[in-house]
Amino acid sequence: MATTVETADGRQTKIVDYTEVDDVTIRFAGDSGDGMQLTGTQFTTTTAQVGNDLSTFPDYPSEIRAPSGTLYGVSGFQIHFSSRIIYTPGDRFDTLVAMNPAALKVNLKQLHEGGNVIVNTDAFDAKHLKLAKYESNPLEDGTLKNYKVFPVPITTLTTRALEETGLSPKDMARSKNFFALGMLYWMYNRPTEPTIEWIQEKFGRNPVVAKANDLALKAGYSFGNMTEVFSVQYNVRPAKLPPGDYRNVTGNEATALGMIAACLKSGLPGFLGSYPITPATEILQELAARKRYGFKTFQAEDEIAGVCTSIGAAFGGSLAFTTTSGPGMALKTEAIGLAVMVELPLVIVNVQRGGPSTGLPTKPEQSDLFQAVLGRNGEAPVPVIAAHSPANCFYGAFEAARLALKYMTPVILLTDGFLANGSEPWLLPKDEDLPDISVPFASDPDAFQPYERNDHLSRPWAVPGMPGFEHRIGGLEKQHITGSVSHDPMNHQFMVEMRAKKIAGIADDIPGQTVFGPQEAELAIVGWGGTYGDIRTAVERLQGKGVSVAHIHIRYLNPFPKNLGEVLSRYKAILIPENNLGQLSFLLSAHYHISPISFPKIQGKPFTPVEIEEKANEILNTMER
Amino acid sequence: MTNEDIKTNVNEQIKVLTAKDLSSDQDVRWCPGCGDYSMLSQLQRALPEVGVRKEDIAVIAGIGCSSRFPYYMDTYGLHGIHGRALAIASGLKTAHPNLTVWVSTGDGDCLSIGGNHFIHTLRRNVDINVMMFNNQIYALTKGQYSPTSQHGQKTKTSPTGVIDHPFNPMLIGLGAEGTFVARSLDRDPKHLKEMMIRMYNHKGTSFIDVLQNCVIFNEGVFDLYTSKETRGDNVVYLEHGKPLVFGNERDKGIRLDGFRTQVVSLKDYSESDLLVHNSKSKELAFILAHMNDQAGFPLPIGVFLDIERVTYEDELAQHIERAVEKEGEGTIESLLYDAHTWTIDDEN
Secondary structure (H helix, E strand, O other): OOOOEEOOOEEEEEEEEEEEEEEEEEEEEEEEEOOOHHHHHHHHHHHHHHHHHEEEEOOOOOOOOOOOOOOOEEEEEEEEEEEOOOOOOOOOOOEEEEOOOHHHHHHHHEEEEOOOOOOOHHHHHHHHHOOOOOOOOOOOOOOOOOOOEEOOHHHHHHHHOHHHHOOOOHHHHHHHHHHHHHHHHOOOOOHHHHHHHHHHHOOOOOHHHHHHHHHHHHHHHHEEEEEEEEHHHHEOOOOOOEEEEEEEEEEHHHHHHHHHHHHHHHHOOOOEEOOOOOOOOOHHHHHHHHHHHOOEEEEEOOOOHHHHHHHHHHHHHOOEEEEEOHHHHHHHHHHHHHHHHOOOOOEEEEOEEEEEOOOOOOOOOOOHHHHHOOOOOOOOOOOOEEEOOOOHHHHHHHHHHHHHHOOOOEEEEEEEEHHHHHHHEEEOOHHHOOOOOOOOOOOOHHHHEEEEEOOOOOOOOOOOOOOOOOEEOOOOOOOOOOOOOOHHHHHHHHHHHHHHHHHHHHHHOOOOOEEEEOEEEEEEEEHHHHHHHHHHHHHHHHHHHHOOOOEEEEOEEOOOOOOOOHHHHOOEEEEEEOOOHHHHHHHHHHOOOOEEEEOOOOOOOOHHHHHHHHHHHHHHHHHHH | OOOHHHHHHOOOOOOEEEEHEEEEOOOOOOOOOOOHHHHHHHHHHHHHHOOOOOOHEEEOOOOOOHHHHHHHEEEEEEEEOOOOOHHHHHHHHHHHOOOOOEEEHHHHHHHHHOHHHHHHHHHOOOOEEEEEEOOEEEEEOOOOOOOOOOOOEEOOEEEOOOOOOOOOOHHHHHHHOOOEEEEOOOHHHHHHHHHHHHHHOOOEEEEEEEOOOOOOOOOOHHHHHHHHHHHHHHHHEOOOOOOOOOOOOOOOEEEEEEEEEEEEEEOOHHHHHHEEEOOOOOOHHHHHHHHHOOOOOEEEEEEEEEEOOOHHHHHHHHHHHHHHHOOOOOHHHHHOOOOOOOEEEEOO
C-alpha cells in the first residue's frame, strides 16, 4: 500500500513497499509509429545495467507505417528480465503497455490473468475503438475485469509537461513513448539516468527534441511517483551472472561483430556483398558503420550480385561473407554451387524467416534447413552450422569463417528472425579467448598446383598479385591436382567424392555433441538454432519436477558431430520441436535410422516453454502406459 | 602472404611480357575462323605494351563461347556462372584494387541474363574492363536469338523471325552512366588493340561492344562493316577532335543540323563544316549512338564517350581511410566494447 507524505523540502512523495519479484515480462505495444521499439530498447539497456539477466523480442509489422490505429499496424517490444539466468523473451507478460485500443486487443490474450495493463486513455476514442474493431470501450465494458488496469491519459499528460518547449501539440505528443518509459522505470524501480544520457547523445543536435523527450521521461517517472494511480512498485534483484564485462547484443549485431572478429583473427581483409532483405539487413548496416576495421561492404544490385561479388573478393584474398534470408538464399543457390566447385572460402548467412516465397518476412521460422543442407544442383556439399541465441551468433559467424578458411569451402550459417532481432546480455570474450584462424597462402610457385590437396583435403589458396601462381578456376569440373577443365568420367566421380569427403571430414574438427542433463534417459529433447532457449527452459522446469529428460542442441548440422548417433541412441524417445514440418527429424532419421517424434510449430512465432513441457509430459505419460 | 605483402611488390622491376607469356597451356577450342581468336590475340598483344605485371592481371568470365577466354590467358582467371562475370569482377576489384581486371562476356551473358549487373557496374564505375563479344546470337547453346539479334532474324527459337526489338549496347552503356563506352570490330585488329590499350588506361569501368562474327550461327552478319568493298561507306571512325569523314574515297562526312546528323558529300561541304568528335560530350555520344538508327548512315566505330568520375573502389578506400584516421585502426577490444558495457564483479 502506498501513502503520500510530504518531504522536508515540501514535495509530495509516496512511500510504497517494493514487491520483490524474480521474473518479469513486459510488453510495450502501440502503433508502428509510436516508438515502441525505441522504448523497449531503452528499457533493455537500463535493465542490463541494473544487472538483471534479460532477453528481448521485438514484434513488428512488415509495413513501415501501417495505417495508424489498425490491428495490423501494432508494433510490440517484449522484454523478459530476471534475478535468475533466463533463456527466452518469455511466453506471457506481467505488464502490458497499450498505447491504443488496437495494441490492447492484439496483446491482451498473452497477458497473465491478474496482470497489469497500462493504457493510454487518450487513444480510446470512438475512432480508435472502431479501428481496433471494438464494439464497446474495453475500459468500461468489463473486458479488463480480470486485470489490474492503470488508465493514464498519456498524450494529455505528455503535452502538458511539454508546454514550455513551444512545440506544436502534435510534436509534443510524439514524446509520449518517453512518458510511458518513465512510468515503467518508476514501476520497476529502474534509474532514469541512462536514458537521460542517451537522449542527450542521440538528440544533442536537436535541443528542442532532446528537451521534449527528457521532460516527458521525467514527467512519466514523477507521475508514477506522485499520483495515486500506481499503488505497486516492483523490484527485481540483480541476477547472479558470471563475472566479467557485458554488453547487450542483438543476433544481427553479434553476427556482424563475429565477422569482423574473424577478419582480425585471420589477418584478412573483410568483404560483404549483400542486398537488403528482412530480417538480415542489420548485419550489412552494422558492418557498414564500422569502416575503421577495413571491412568493405558492397550493397549489391541484387542477391546474386551479393554472393558473386563475395566470390570475387574471396578469389582476391578477402575473408568474404554474404548475408540474406530464405528468398535471397534461393537466388544465391547457383553461385554457392560455383563456390563449392572453385573451392574458395565464403560464409553465407541465412537469417531465416517465414516461407515459402515472400512468406512472413518479419516472423521467425526454421524452415530453410533442407535448403541449406540439400538445396543445390549437383552433388554440392556445404557445411551448415546454426546459432542458438542472439550472442551465440557471434561465435556462429566466427566458427563459420574458421571452417571456410581451413577447408576452402562455402559455409552456411543459419540464424533466424527471432535471434536476429532479439537481444540478451553478452559476457564479452577476451582477445586471447578467440583462436587464431589464419591460414597460409600457397608458398612455392614452382610446386603450385591449384587442386592439390593437403592433409584435410583442402586445395591451396593463391591470390591474384602473387607472382608465379597464375591459374584459372571456374565452374566446369576440374582435373584432380592440375585444376584444368576435365570431362573425364572417372575424374568426375573422383572429384565428386573428394568434395564430399572433404566436407565429411570436418566432423573430425568439430566438438562432439554435448548433452544438458542425464546422459541416458527416457526422453531427450533435441533441437537446433533458435529453439534453444525455449527447450532449455522447458527441460529445466521438467528436471526441477524430477523428470529425467535431457536437452541436446545440435550446432553442426552438416556434417553432424561424430558421436551424435551414439548419443541419440541412449534415449528411449527423441522429441524434436522445430519451427518447420520436421526437417531435422527427417535428416536424423535418414542418418541414424531412428524414429524421432517431430513437434512442428509454424505460426511465425517461437515455441513457448510451456508447449514443449506439455508435449514432453504427453510423451512420457504414453510411454509409462 | 597477406594483401599488404602483395602491395609491397609494386616497386619491383616489371618483367617485359610477350604475347606468348600470356598464352596458357590449354588448347584454344573456338571454331576455326571465330572472331574470338582476334580478341584473344589482341589482348595478349595489348597487355605487354601497357607494362602490367602478369600476376596483376585477372580475367573474369560468365558463360558462353566468349567466356572460355580466361582459360586461354596465362594470368589469374575465373570462369564463373552465366551472367555474373561483372558481379564477380566488381567484388574482386573492390577487394583488391591493385589488379587490372578484364571481363570477357557475350551479348547474351552481358545484356540478357547479366543485364542487371551490367547497368549497375557502369553506374558504380568500378575500374574494370568489359569486352562484350557481340555476335548477335546465342552460339554456345547452338543458335537462338539474343538481345542484340536483328528484328525479323530467323534463328532456332525464332523460325518466323525475331519479334523482340534489339538493344543498342551503346545506348545502354551511356544510359547507365558509363564513363568509357566504345565499339570495335573483330576484323579490325589494329583498332581493337588500340581500344584495349585505352580501356586499360581509363580509370573506371571501360565498356567495349565488339561486333564479332559467329562463323557457325550468324556468319556474315557484320560483313557490311568488315568487308573491304563495303566497309568504307558503312563505317565511320570516331576520333576525338577530328571531323567525321568516311567513304571508300573518304568523300563523305557527318554534319550536325541541330540535334540531327546528316550525311553530306565533301564535294558540297568542306571538312570544317563537319561534326568534330568530342569523346567528353555525353550529349554528342547519345546522338552518335542513335545515328545509324536511320538508313543510309554509317556505323560509328571507336570511343563514343571517355570521361572521368571517381571509381567505386577508390571512394570506398577513402571512406575507410577517413574512418581509420578519425577512430584509429580497430582491434578486437575496440570492437567488443563499441557499445555500452557494464561489469559484473566476482562478489556478485
